[in-house]
Amino acid sequence: MKIIFAGTPDFAASSLQALITHCHNTEHQVVAVYTQPDRKAGRGKKTSMSPVKALALAHDIAVEQPVNFKDQNDRENLAQYHADLMVVVAYGLLLPQAVLDTPKLGCINVHGSLLPRWRGAAPIQRAIEVGDTQSGITIMQMDAGLDTGPMLLKAVIPIADSETGSSLHDKLAAQGANLLVKAIDKLANEQISAEIQDDQLATYAHKLSKQEAQIDWQDSATHIERKIRAFNSWPICTAQIEGQIIRVWQAEVVDSITDEAAGTILRADKEGILVACNEALLRLTHLQMAGSKMMAVKDLLNAPARQALFAEGKQFELISS
Structure with missing residues (x-):
């Protein structure tokens, strides 16, 4: 399969690294990486690239950084890659239906919770904050909603009494990378079926604030x-x-x-x-x-x-x- 990867922070970079390694051992290919535009950060306000962009450039993979996909040129550029699948991990943009429909097999997402619990921006932290005893990764077929699409694969991880947002982030990043590789192979071999989410069980993980x-x-x-x-x-x-x-x-x-x-x-x-x-x-x-x-x-x-x-x-x- 020709695969496009879309992600931005360290959490996404873990999945991209696993995907690149997997593609070296298979006939799959990462044809492009989409990530957020470079931004100024830190005390010196120096412009810095995302971890995903740095990793893509290190592996000579084409990088695209549209502000959003409202511009027709950005959507046409995406289509020119003729991708079979788009993998989205903490990208930071809500994708319009036109983008979701561009790859032959659509777009899948690596989400850091056991959906439908903790849809939204901060699932890792919210699970700890309310005292959940477990978290996990859900591989989901994306639709136009916010983390509402059909679920393809799940993996559970316990939340320790001493768990921090940072430690759970790292555990789920590694788990998500491993589960993504399994999902890619199952999709390629048509060995996967989707489970519709129960909206009545859904909770929303609001964005964190200082x-x-x-x-x-x-x-x-x-x-x-x-x-x-x-x-x-x-x-x-x-x-x-x-x-x-x-x-x-x-x-x-x-x-x-x-x-x-x-x-x-x-x-x-x-x-x-x-x-x-x-x-x-x-x-x-x-x-x-x-x-x-x-x-x-x-x-x-x-x-x-x-x-x-x-x-x-x-x-x-x-x-x-």
């Missing part, structure tokens, strides 16, 4: 701890005390109660900073001060100024939007 990463200390300690793990390593949960913004990388729930107001520091020692929340307490174990690196609280408290900042009785504030 604003929602601000810790609400009146929330339950359990939910705050899950959110801290889910948003590690982006956008990272934050807290504020005496005007200073603190990034919270790790924490643990302490099954105890207190009459102190939410956000009050009950104790700060080498084990962590114990904070009052709703229903239980939360022990912050790894923090990052502004202009500094992430470190364990036991090391953070070596500085007298930090001991004073996180002293018993001090209170974390609500962060204004």
Whole structure:
């Protein structure tokens, strides 16, 4: 088969690498790679290419970067590749029906959840945030809806109690790459059938925002701890005390109660900073001060100024939007 790949971030690059390797051992061919336009990023605002583009160029694969497919020329250019299949992984664009219909076998998607649960932009983080015990990969035949197409293959992966958004991302990226290769072979040999999604079971994984990463200390300690793990390593949960913004990388729930107001520091020692929340307490174990690196609280408290900042009785504030 002639295959077009469309994707942008590291998650997609894992699938592209697996596809390139597989094509070297078969008669399949990646004829082009589509990815988001180069963008300015970082403190220096330097223009950088996506991980998918870098990988494609390293393998001498043609790269296309349309802003969208509203321009007729972009759709005609896609058709000129005469692709049998288009593989879409975290591309970042909703594809119009005209694009979905261009390859002979249509477009398939590698999605980081067990559809129909967690359709949308942030399925990995939302699964951790709400306390799901498992996630996985769904290979889906794409239609005009958002992650609504018929399912071709699924693979399940458990979510560990210590799972972070970053660790689950890496596990699912590897799993998605492996499942994609299986799907390609099954499609080529007409050995795959589609299962329609049950819309009544669907949930939506809204895009992450920095604003929602601000810790609400009146929330339950359990939910705050899950959110801290889910948003590690982006956008990272934050807290504020005496005007200073603190990034919270790790924490643990302490099954105890207190009459102190939410956000009050009950104790700060080498084990962590114990904070009052709703229903239980939360022990912050790894923090990052502004202009500094992430470190364990036991090391953070070596500085007298930090001991004073996180002293018993001090209170974390609500962060204004």
